[in-house]
Amino acid sequence: MILKKLKNMDWYFVIIILISAILYGWGIWDAGSANSYYTAAIRSMLESWHNFWYGAFDSAGFITVDKPPVALWLMAISAKIFGLHGWSVVLPSVLAGIGSVYLMYQMLTPKFGVWAGRLGALVLTFTPTVVANSRTNNMDAILVFFLLLAVYVLQKAVEKKNIWLVMMSFALVGIGFNVKMLQAFMILPAMLVYYWIAIKVPWKKKILWLGAGLLSLTVFTLAYPVAVDSVDQSNRPYIGSSQHNSLLELAFGYNGTERLLGQSTGTGGAFPGIGTTNNKKSNKVGQQPTGQKNGQPTQQVPTNQKSVTKGTAPSGQAPSQGKAPQNMPTGQAPKDLKKTIGQQPTQEKPSGMRNGKGQKQGGSVGMNNAFAIGTAGPFRLFQSDLGSQIGWFLPLAILGIIAGWFGYRKRNSKWYTISEEQRHVILWSAWLVPVYGFFSIAGFFHPYYTIMLAPAIAALTAIGAAATHKMYQNSSAKTRIFAKSLISFGIVSTLALQAYYVWSYYPMISIALIIVAIILAIWWWLGERLFAKMRLVISIIAICVMAAWWSFTPTLSHNSAAIPFASPTLLTQGGSDSMGSQVDAQLLSYTQQRQGQAKYLFATTDSNSASGYIIKSGEAVMALGGYNGTDPTMTLSEFKQLVKSGQVKYFVMGNKGTSSSGQIGKILSWVQKNGVKVNYSKNKQTNNQNTMGQGQNSQLYDLSTIYQ
Template identity: 50%
Template sequence: MANRIKAQRTDRHKRKIDIYLILILVLALFLYGWNIWNAGTANTYYTAAIKSMTMSWHNFWYGAFDPAGYITVDKPPVALWFMAISAKIFGVHGWSVVLPSVLFGVGSVFLLYKMVVPKFGPIPARLTALAMTLTPIVVADSRTNNMDATLVFFLLLAGWFLQKSVYTHKVRYLLISFALIGVAFNVKMLQAYMVVPAMLVYYWIATRKKWTKKLGWATVAMVFLAIFTLIWPLAVDSTDASKRPYIGSSETNSVMELAFGYNGSQRLLGQSTGTGSRFPGMSGSKESGTSQMGGYGMQAPSSTGTGSSTNNTGNGAGNPPSNGAGPGSSTTGTGGSTNNGAPQPPSGMKNGKMGKGGAAGGAGGGAFDIGTAGVTRIFQTSLGRQVSWLLPFAIIGILSSFVYYIDRKRHWYQMSDQQKEIIYWVGWLVPVFAFFSVASFFHPYYMIMLAPPIAALFGIGAYTAYKQFKESSLKKWTTYLLPLAFLSTIALQAYYVYAYYPWLTWILIGGSILLSILGFGLRSKKNFKPVGIVALILLLVSPGWWSLTPTLASESAQIPTAGPDLLTQGSGGGSAGSMDQSISTSMLNYLLKHQGNAKYLYATSDTGSAAPVIIKTGKAVMAIGGFNGTDPSITLKEFKKLVAKGEVKYYLASGKSSSSAIAKWVAKYGKAVTISSSSSTSKSSSTNNNAQGQPGGGMGGDQQGTLYYLSPSIAKK
């Protein structure tokens, strides 16, 4: 054991610059950054907010969705701050708002290497970095302006500082580490806390201090976590509501309620608030005849297009292939379409609950394609193709590495430094795996949370299993861990690729069997190394191809995903997975011409039809109901006051069903505007809706809804 550690340290000091790490980082930069100049508007919901945040410090601080600072996005603003700074420097473009995610993605690969190399040496660290780089969902997430790549970077940075505290015995690094978790909370709220148990356990078992000091400093660290968690939420919640935006997706205009409700308990139990028209075919109704999907009411499809059904011809909500190809099918990109009148309900729904059956397509065209709840969910195709390609190897690698690094000079209950590091990664993997196995309300791209521990445990386990296979006798059980891990992982990969490439399935199976036979025959010989290299290539070829697809497709999506569907469906240009609506150029020109002194260009039910216009014009659009279209941000009485003062002159009924009092009042008393000029839409993925069946749309061939003029005089009605 001592010789192993000494050899690793000697190798590390000899190699100041790891050329292999540089090559891996270049590969990561290519996969994450190539073609982002074709990102279009990326996730328009957040891009609109970024545009607004560049226009005033007020909007920047709160993460306001619209230039007027009426309502915020549904997450804290830390990740958006980086994107807004990039947009302020380079201008608001798809690539400029995505650039921070690209850099954070590459940074995460680097941090993983730095966290593994001190105790395990360069080879496991390289394998870890390579596995992280070639995890499909890591590539997809790092190419968007969603928050996930930023979140993972801060979690890894916190872990690196925690290690530094243990190695150097300096408390300041411990406090920085937990403070960074507080910062990560303000990236994506409670999701950041998933790694806290692993950090506490690791600090307790790894630091060489008396238990009283451990307890004391751990308590202080938790105080730092609380302080940096609460600085922004409490500052916002303590500000008078009239002097700040409404907190989007909250029910009580509170950041703390948003954190523990919509972004907290509802992620586990299913969404129970804010269910509405944001995802096609969904409503908040729980009445008879409506099935609930993760808290969403998903109405049965209707061929007539009435009620809440929509006839979309390009909303980015694509259907999965009939062969059950999985989440890669969730996006259709620019010009992709659904023509079935309404989205199909998940094929595996049981008793109306998401997670009780596999959501083959999910609402929003894959936005909730999260498979069947249970211990096998992460292995199923819906989520597995995004993250689980190396998971069997990582699980077996835990056993291999833990046994390999046993220090025979210590008591059986005393762990070596390497074993303590393994405990950290297991402590990250297990709670996250367990949560997403049973949770009801999340998106497939959240699987990036599993990527770091899977990559680390694979990298370390592959190295130790290789050593055990090559150096141990056939009588030792550890000799068989490598072939077991290799064959089980290949079997899962063969299952994943079969729906797309049956021929690759047989290559994987045949190649793995052949390499296993050669491995046993040559394991003690010098020419065994090439067999191991070929086996590694075979392990990485399938996830590598899946990881390449977002890059080739120029994907930068609202619902990021990876898979061959991206190449066949032509998704790219930033609209894949988009659930936004465009308005026609003629309507937009009309609004710009007639806005006058109104504060808002127009009001609408949700952010879907507001975001593209905000990005294009920089004008304030009031998205009354926030992201889902159901936020209680304003009462009818308050809305009438804005109309009376002339601050709101137009309302766009965007073609989605809405039972809100404001929408009903507008439909009853507003005057439908007829715009006779027919022109192309301002966004290629337009929709064909007839605005709740209301007459008077009159917008040529681009009927996205009904535009109403709101005269100040109707405010009295």
């Protein structure tokens, strides 16, 4: 029995799964703190069920992170089982990435053949942003897995004509909402269209089942947010990044409309520079101008971040990939985590890597590319900012829509008759087109969000290849010419686009790609059956080789970044984590020794200024203004009462100390006016150097004497 199963096993697919496991999992033992914002929350969630349920950022349960906690629950469970390490909090994303590859194969193989399933799985595996996302503790890889699972279950529901499977599929989207909110709803048009055209039941039953599915979606979407918002605000944490302490507001505001229109909540205006880079006048990515907007100070990006203009490779330091502490008991603070953050062996730069001007190029990662999203418009996803992460196979996916539609049409049928294969083309097209449209015009997102396009691109590429092969084998001369035209244009357009992405780093390889594209196009047109198998193998290798190399860069560099992306810049030298995992040992020691009965080790301006201290010490650190440093978590009078009662003795003016207004700004002004500056450092010259997060000056204030 076992030998028979082994014999029938698809070993090509097994190899693809192994490749995905290596790409996503190799080197995660050097994950350090990964995204320290979420790692700090996981550390705090291990302290109590209360913190676990709400996804509290700090162990005192003062404030939550800016997302629902479903993905964090999985990460916290992993940390509970294996201990709190960088690799243990990243592990759920690794498994989700591998699971997505498996689901892609399972969805394509039954309708389009085993080679389509293999190709779809391979394309998904070699999509750079999929690799980068699957190696960090951000939520996107887990979200994509839930959404693919929802579509897989819907396909089974259509096949089996089962109402319970219909309800389950929409329920999974609701769970996805509680992973990353409205981002999960991006696939609803695809699911609704596919359900309506694919399921073969009487129309009354079809409507009834759809209503049941939407009811299931509503229940699983709103159950958690409504439950949280219904709790008295004094008995739960403040909802991070919301303006009115509401999870529903967070979903439809900060994580909803502001992603499309541009972020403005709590910042005094949208982030400048987002979506406005162009060839004529490039705004510096990741850097914001100082000054006023709408009468309020604009939020400033830390001064040590280097600018990156469109069309050039980023420069600076790579994010930290220090080793996670080993054998750390669950529930205890990792004593040696500080030593493991910001340490990564310096690696040699790949030979021949150059910038767009032909000069040798260094590497910088971390926050530098956080807002490098190109110029809004229909071709934004082809531009180097986003395309280098998601666009490697995009021309093939677009052509796949055409090939799939015409290649699988029913012969001698009426024009409106849709074949079963065409329904799947519509499914993946309805996933691709709305998501493509969103990223083409959206005002605020990070490049790694484009992982939402990866499943549709992989599926349509595979379907297009299968359909083109079907047409190429056709005896009709016109059909064969059409197929050869699609193949030739697909190879040339795809390799030309990849050459554009590669040029800034490897100009000679870029030229080679163009030459290979021309040769292959001619070969497909004139070669007919001359070395047909060799031609096919060379074409697949040519299309995949540089995308595979780009995808391997996070793996080779053991990168698990807060802002995940793939690029040869990761293969340069190591650097510090730009997302707040650094810890000032002297400040930590000083406050720990003098904390006494205070509830909080200290209060600070924002989450990134607090995360490293929470991870290392396990103590409660109050992130007064949440992630942006501007959440209206309390009034000045409420903060004074905390100080007066002895719950807060110290305040650290962290990363966002100069950009807050409103109630938080009043608190910061009061602290600066009434607090006593503390020289906690033995080295007076470095007393005010902030190693908490981004390199700005910081100051420790003693508030305990104000009411004495």
